[in-house]
Amino acid sequence: MIRKSWLPVTVILFIIIIWELSSRFFAIPDWILPAPTGIMTEALAGWADYQHHIFSTIQLTIYGFLLGVTIGLLIAIALHLMPKLREALYPLLIMSQNIPIIVLAPLLVIWFGFGLTPKLIIIVLVCFFPIAVATIDGLRQTNPELIHYMKMAGATNKQIFTKLELPHALPSIFSGLKISATYSVMGAVISEWLGANQGIGVYMTLASSSFRTDRVFVAILFIMILCMLFFAIIIGLEKLLIRWRKDENG
Amino acid sequence: MIRKSWLPVTVILFIIIIWELSSRFFAIPDWILPAPTGIMTEALAGWADYQHHIFSTIQLTIYGFLLGVTIGLLIAIALHLMPKLREALYPLLIMSQNIPIIVLAPLLVIWFGFGLTPKLIIIVLVCFFPIAVATIDGLRQTNPELIHYMKMAGATNKQIFTKLELPHALPSIFSGLKISATYSVMGAVISEWLGANQGIGVYMTLASSSFRTDRVFVAILFIMILCMLFFAIIIGLEKLLIRWRKDENG
Amino acid sequence: MSTLAIKDLSKSFGGDTILSQLELKVNEGEFVSLLGPSGSGKSTIFHLIGGLYQPDKGIIELDGKDITGQKGSISYMPQSPSLFPWRTVLENVVLAQELFEKPDKQKATEMLTRAGLADYINSYPAQLSGGMRQRVAFVRSLLSPQSLICLDEPFSALDEFTRLDMQKWLLSIWEEERPSVLFVTHNIEETIFLSDRILVLGARPANVIEEISIPFDRPREESLTLTPEFLQLKKQIFHTLRGINND
Amino acid sequence: MSTLAIKDLSKSFGGDTILSQLELKVNEGEFVSLLGPSGSGKSTIFHLIGGLYQPDKGIIELDGKDITGQKGSISYMPQSPSLFPWRTVLENVVLAQELFEKPDKQKATEMLTRAGLADYINSYPAQLSGGMRQRVAFVRSLLSPQSLICLDEPFSALDEFTRLDMQKWLLSIWEEERPSVLFVTHNIEETIFLSDRILVLGARPANVIEEISIPFDRPREESLTLTPEFLQLKKQIFHTLRGINND
Amino acid sequence: GGGSTENGEAEENASEELKDITFVLDWTPNTNHTGLYVAQEKGYFEEQGLNVEIVMPGEAGADQMVASGRADFGISAQEAVTEARVQDIPIVSIAAVIQHNTSGFAAPVDRGITSPADFAGKTYGGWGAPVEAAVIDSLMKQEGASVDDVEIINMGEANFFTAVERDVDFAWIYYGWTGVEAELRDVELDMLYLTDYSEKLDYYTPVITTNEEMVNSDSETVSAFVAAVAKGYQFAIDNPSEAADILIEAVPDLDPELVKASQEWLSPKYQDDAARWGEQDAEVWQNYADWMFENELLEKELDVESAFTNEFLPEE
Numbered sequence A, B: 001m002i003r004k005s006w007l008p009v010t011v012i013l014f015i016i017i018i019w020e021l022s023s024r025f026f027a028i029p030d031w032i033l034p035a036p037t038g039i040m041t042e043a044l045a046g047w048a049d050y051q052h053h054i055f056s057t058i059q060l061t062i063y064g065f066l067l068g069v070t071i072g073l074l075i076a077i078a079l080h081l082m083p084k085l086r087e088a089l090y091p092l093l094i095m096s097q098n099i100p101i102i103v104l105a106p107l108l109v110i111w112f113g114f115g116l117t118p119k120l121i122i123i124v125l126v127c128f129f130p131i132a133v134a135t136i137d138g139l140r141q142t143n144p145e146l147i148h149y150m151k152m153a154g155a156t157n158k159q160i161f162t163k164l165e166l167p168h169a170l171p172s173i174f175s176g177l178k179i180s181a182t183y184s185v186m187g188a189v190i191s192e193w194l195g196a197n198q199g200i201g202v203y204m205t206l207a208s209s210s211f212r213t214d215r216v217f218v219a220i221l222f223i224m225i226l227c228m229l230f231f232a233i234i235i236g237l238e239k240l241l242i243r244w245r246k247d248e249n250g
Numbered sequence C, D: 001m002s003t004l005a006i007k008d009l010s011k012s013f014g015g016d017t018i019l020s021q022l023e024l025k026v027n028e029g030e031f032v033s034l035l036g037p038s039g040s041g042k043s044t045i046f047h048l049i050g051g052l053y054q055p056d057k058g059i060i061e062l063d064g065k066d067i068t069g070q071k072g073s074i075s076y077m078p079q080s081p082s083l084f085p086w087r088t089v090l091e092n093v094v095l096a097q098e099l100f101e102k103p104d105k106q107k108a109t110e111m112l113t114r115a116g117l118a119d120y121i122n123s124y125p126a127q128l129s130g131g132m133r134q135r136v137a138f139v140r141s142l143l144s145p146q147s148l149i150c151l152d153e154p155f156s157a158l159d160e161f162t163r164l165d166m167q168k169w170l171l172s173i174w175e176e177e178r179p180s181v182l183f184v185t186h187n188i189e190e191t192i193f194l195s196d197r198i199l200v201l202g203a204r205p206a207n208v209i210e211e212i213s214i215p216f217d218r219p220r221e222e223s224l225t226l227t228p229e230f231l232q233l234k235k236q237i238f239h240t241l242r243g244i245n246n247d
Numbered sequence E: 001g002g003g004s005t006e007n008g009e010a011e012e013n014a015s016e017e018l019k020d021i022t023f024v025l026d027w028t029p030n031t032n033h034t035g036l037y038v039a040q041e042k043g044y045f046e047e048q049g050l051n052v053e054i055v056m057p058g059e060a061g062a063d064q065m066v067a068s069g070r071a072d073f074g075i076s077a078q079e080a081v082t083e084a085r086v087q088d089i090p091i092v093s094i095a096a097v098i099q100h101n102t103s104g105f106a107a108p109v110d111r112g113i114t115s116p117a118d119f120a121g122k123t124y125g126g127w128g129a130p131v132e133a134a135v136i137d138s139l140m141k142q143e144g145a146s147v148d149d150v151e152i153i154n155m156g157e158a159n160f161f162t163a164v165e166r167d168v169d170f171a172w173i174y175y176g177w178t179g180v181e182a183e184l185r186d187v188e189l190d191m192l193y194l195t196d197y198s199e200k201l202d203y204y205t206p207v208i209t210t211n212e213e214m215v216n217s218d219s220e221t222v223s224a225f226v227a228a229v230a231k232g233y234q235f236a237i238d239n240p241s242e243a244a245d246i247l248i249e250a251v252p253d254l255d256p257e258l259v260k261a262s263q264e265w266l267s268p269k270y271q272d273d274a275a276r277w278g279e280q281d282a283e284v285w286q287n288y289a290d291w292m293f294e295n296e297l298l299e300k301e302l303d304v305e306s307a308f309t310n311e312f313l314p315e316e
């Protein structure tokens, strides 16, 4: 892990250096694009003021992501096991991705108030879809030779599912998890625009409305860090669970 | 096709009927949630006024989606063929999904003006990621036995890619395409909030700011129809290109 | 210990009729072999018995019970090993058992050792040679709980000695537990050495064109294969098969 | 028409040494067979020649040129058919050819017909029987342009007659074009019938423990297998192999 | 003499080549913007040799667009210009669209909020800016109450009518749009205007802005633009109903009924008690900047002189 990560770190450092230099060279005003050093200064100086926003968003993201993934997996499994249901509900799944927040927000507020519920719904809506699509596709791509064997051996549908299709779909599921994890942090930030008192989303809108572009970028910095963290956790889990692949190619 | 689609149509009709009935029964005010009949009335009455918005969005979506898919595929292929590059750039891909529009929007407009470019950038940003992740994962999951054969047979890396890995990854690529197609319409709508004079996004914000909830729902109706259309085209293409799977199970 | 009776079985794929009005019987504790040209429909017969495909016509009975299209009645070894790449050898062999009862890992380990795979118990299938994978699939079928065993070319990838060893092992298990066995092979010596009865399938559409009862006593010794009676029988079957091929 | 020379080749997986200081030579236009117990390393030797694995030590030369770790020098038929599920039979057999030149579909169709697959030219692999898939892989290797052919148990899934037919076909092609052939099989009769020379591999770590030159003239007839000299040779090889297995 | 030459030039330009101008709104088009659309429709811009494109900023936000020169002119508000200038963002207010602040706190009558003291114990729905708490506090202090007793929640994307259905008791609205909509819906509101409680809060909102670059080096264009806009607003002042029709025509997706009613309400308020439309008073700027600074809403004091100018307004 450590040996491998120097390359992306180098690239990122390189980009930051280019950015800093061009900021200085072209004298780009801070309110358009602050220099990395400016952002870092603000990040360090303001830590005490904004850290509660970050922890609040982390919490929200975790709840939302776990809920979203659970729902996504359950939907995928249900639709896979019941092809009739898949036919009937697949269009609804797609539709669910096309309700703009601007419309959903008022409805959610009227139905659920300004509490945690509407925010979780937003994150779930963002997260569940990539997981569900990837899982359904993964389940359908199981090696037919192995399915034939399982059927001949007398496996019940449940056994075919748990012992064959699910492990076989794991790589696809992780592919979906990676997309969802990436979206979950942004989902949480967006959900905070829907009426929250703290969180990175709140911090960012305030910063933006008072023209503190440097703070906006501090917010983005943390969104990115969070996201990379989530992503790293998913990849770690993937490595842990899909061991055999490594051996196979080794 | 026709025989199969009655089920989802039934479900959707059922939902619409429930919605209509509860609208009437609970006397939900129109400005919170208009009844389907109300939405339809407005959709029919206003067609001449808003149809140019729809065609504008369709055009934008198609350009953006095609561009996004192309870029997503190219990135995935490049990262797959050059593992060093993958290591270096993967984190950047993830980061690209975590730049909130609120921050990006001013920068894009400052750099590219109010024209087509910034809008396309937004759609591409939304579309390319699911494609890229799904394709990379699909390419990596190629049956190692077949890769061994190809190597022994003297296939160049390019041949292994074009003759084996790419056709093998097709189902995964389609899985990514489905997710991207779903997002592309919403992406176009969002990109229109970035300063456009026409498009469903414009129509919707105008409707929303003049408290015309029925029009907002007309906009959603068309977003959904567009999205289903795109999705159907992708599924059609999938059926056309991945013929052998059907035969195999038949 | 089961009786299998196949009556009037027909099956076609697309327009091709593969099996037509096939009649076949395996008595309780009997060891029956199927011989036939490549592509004649032997594996298809297994798939029909196993309930994977529905026949176009006909009935399959196990112990007098109609099991047409019903799965899980047989212990099965497919022609290609069909191992799960993410399971170790040990996890793979207990798979069929797992479907019905708590797997007996102790016994599985013993049987893997007997099959010469002691060092590979925790390896993944991709780390094995072709013959090793076949032995894993063989052990898996022996560990299944059903009493009708269907083996589809179980020893095709083994060298003569490993093959002989496996044959003797199979016979010893068979003599002890007396399951009914339906066996597909292309090796005429093997089929004579193992079977009570041999059914020869003709070319398409396949049907049993000759039935040969093997007169040799049990238990059989390896030396049997060198006796003139054995060679005579081998020659006879050889000619029958040549007849089919020259049609 | 190529000369293959393997010198001092060693290979291990993890801690297990599979091959140790292997020496092996295939002369121009020679037909050489490898015999050895299951898991002894025959397929691994092929993988090394084909450049799939890098050896731990040693050199592989083709026509005096070092091809260690270099791919594409041999025409290869793997132990498991390795067909592409999304390609039809015809598209599959021209695959190896496609890598180097414009595929000759005319010739491919003829060869498929010769292999008894005329009716399956446009079928997908999943629609074929085990033996049919093996023949497809065999035709594919015959269509590759390289002049050293490596065949890994090419006929294991075929019945005696299809097998004999394929053997005779292989011999007729060989006699016409005189490629160098390296052949793996478990069938002793087959190996005597086909080869100029037989190399017997010992148990792990594998090395050539016996080399047997086959004295029979060419072209060989099927009747050869019934001559006493043939049976004598068969017995000899049988005993050599038994020796390995009893170690 | 000089004046006539200028006019002659302008006319000449008109017949030859129009100067392209981008104007960016603060939000979606509404009656605050009527003068612009009138100037557009009636050809006042063309008379001044300008070809104006009006764009909505969407998520991009008008102020940065104007400051960076991507847009030549835009709509903003005094509070935003103040904050922006303190952050060294070079935008300048060149005309006040409405003379007095028409915003205030609104609540459905059943909440019983008739004076700032009634805010105590109620829930305020806002957008989370510190200025909100400060304004509420300064109103409540006059009646001996404190903002500490108000629960403030962020209502995000929800609109006023939705928010007051749940949880929220009162919110900060522009009467000219949301208040008029309430009238149309027969929702009875209690409306507490800021101007009724504090002089200092009578700031200009909205205003028309441009960037310092334009002010310093292209004053001709700025003058021409402001002249056309002023004519447009003058028309809206004189002919509310006709002006509303022009806006509806230009942006047919707006709700005509709301536009008409809103225009009726707003037209007298554009110029109000000022000598001419668009006039800005240094005292108003100074007062509000001081108030913000006192309430720790600004990091440093505003240089009022450079924040706005009346120099481009047409002579009356």
Ligand SMILES: Nc1ncnc2c1ncn2[C@@H]1O[C@H](COP(=O)(O)OP(=O)(O)OP(=O)(O)O)[C@@H](O)[C@H]1O
Binding pocket: B250, C013, C014, C018, C036, C037, C038, C039, C040, C041, C042, C043, C044, C045, C079, D126, D127, D128, D129, D130, D131, D132, D157, D159
């Ligand atoms: N799923 C399928 N779809 C279409 N045709 C099939 C399918 N399965 C088998 N067949 C056809 O049925 C015939 C018999 O196949 P089967 O696998 O039973 O042969 P077999 O006797 O086992 O041959 P082998 O000895 O080569 O394994 C073949 O011609 C094959 O092409």
Ligand SMILES: Nc1ncnc2c1ncn2[C@@H]1O[C@H](COP(=O)(O)OP(=O)(O)OP(=O)(O)O)[C@@H](O)[C@H]1O
Binding pocket: A248, A250, C126, C127, C128, C129, C130, C131, C132, C157, C159, D013, D014, D018, D036, D037, D038, D039, D040, D041, D042, D043, D044, D045, D079
């Ligand atoms: N990728 C791998 N990883 C680890 N071990 C391997 C791998 N490939 C082969 N082996 C080991 O190398 C040994 C030789 O394998 P190989 O496939 O060469 O045998 P073989 O002689 O072809 O046997 P068979 O006749 O059964 O096909 C076996 O013990 C196998 O477990």
Ligand SMILES: [Mg+2]
Binding pocket: C042, C043, C044, C079, C152, D129, D130, D131
């Ligand atoms: Mg078969």
Ligand SMILES: [Mg+2]
Binding pocket: C129, C130, C131, D042, D043, D044, D079, D152
């Ligand atoms: Mg092998």
